[in-house]
Amino acid sequence: MKHVLVAAIASAIALVGFSVAPTFANDDDNEDTIGGRSIFAIESALRDNGVVTSGIEEWGGLIRAWVPNANGGTSMLFFDADTLQPVRPWQN
Known part of the structure; x- marks a missing residue:
């Protein structure tokens, strides 16, 4: 049970990290x-x-x-x- 909880939390953190990254990339494009x-x-x-x-x-x-x-x-x-x-x- 503990492993399932850790895996779920890690997955949630990974999804949030990937959804934020494209926003930063778009900001840099405007400066180029x-x-x-x-x-x-x-x-x-x-x-x-x-x-x-x-x-x-x-x-x-x-x-x-x-x-x-x-x-x-x-x-x-x-x-x-x-x-x-x-x-x-x-x-x-």
Whole structure:
């Protein structure tokens, strides 16, 4: 009888844990967007345009991208958030 009670309690705890997890996953999905587009989609579009990034973020209405360079370092490039065209932030 004691084993049945322990198994029932463990099952209940497991069900509650699984039902909470998707809620947290949805919250994280909202943070992985820039201008309503997923970061993955933006990085893919930049890659299709010949720009391979090691990371991107929103930067004052622009997209700031870190792009590996030939020297083994990383350069910072800026892109229009809507068109993904390169821009110079000091000229906007």
